[in-house]
């Protein structure tokens with residue numbers, strides 16, 4: 001809702017003659033709180049209901065956290081704009097400890113992200129990772145009630161909701177490489193002109209942030225190459241300086257014991273190419289073997305879920 005309101009306010013400032021209304025919706029991703037997303041169908045759960053509303057003409061655009069948007073949109077939909085990225089880093093949140101390194105052995109860390117789980121398990125094998133779902137208030141409430149010693153959240157969500165003081169430490173990309181698209185918002189529309197001839201994409205173009213859009217294109221290329229199953233800890237993070245893009249990526253097993261890392265840099269004019277190049281680097285460290293191991297492990301644990309799952313960042 002914060003994100004929708006942000007887009008509404010920006011459109012109202014750009015087009016004072018237009019009225020922009022928010023149609024609040026709850027998605028399956030918001031409702032399913034007892035299971036990790038990877039087990040119930042992944043990212044698509046946050047966008048499907050909004051696409052139905054657009055297809056039925058009840059809404060013209062949908063505002064998403066880009067991290068939750070599947071790599072391939074259904075036929076007839078497109079991303080019209082990617083907004084300037086908020087802080088893309090993961091945040092360490094705790095009432096009693098200042099950093100992951102300070103946590104005592106056996107301390108319980110909350111996260112339902114396989115990527116965060118894998119990174120923590122690799123560096124801090126003495127910690128215990130427990131699932132954590134729900135909206136931000138729910139997650140913080142569980143921390144405050146002592147169910148966890150610490151939790152890991154996207155800094156962007158805490159900042160947007162006015163809770164930056166809850167961030168005890170920001171995890172640097174070197175330690176916790178962000179998920180593809182983390183911290184960026186995207187606006188999805190029905191492809192093509194509206195029936196009344198309005199070109200929504202052109203109207204939304206001023207909201208597009210070029211450097212962010214190029215960076216997330218590279219990141220999402222990596223997700224596309226290795227994606228398809230939510231059972232995979234996957235990170236992809238691009239930064240832009242001038243017209244040079246630097247792209248880092250990682251795939252790993254959930255236990256963090258096997259991982260592949262890569263980094264490339266090049267012109268920001270070829271984000272897909274950079275995504276392919278870094279994927280080749282990962283493959284030279286047996287990334288596909290790692291993914292296969294993840295798939296087999298997931299299928300053994302829960303065959304039905306593994307069959308229809310997609311990426312949960």
Ligand SMILES: NCc1[nH]cc(CCC(=O)O)c1CC(=O)O
Pocket residue numbers: 065066067068152153154156157181182183184185313
């Ligand atoms: N998967 C849920 C989700 N999708 C986007 C964000 C945070 C905001 C963002 O990354 O833009 C979160 C929560 C989290 O990761 O803590």
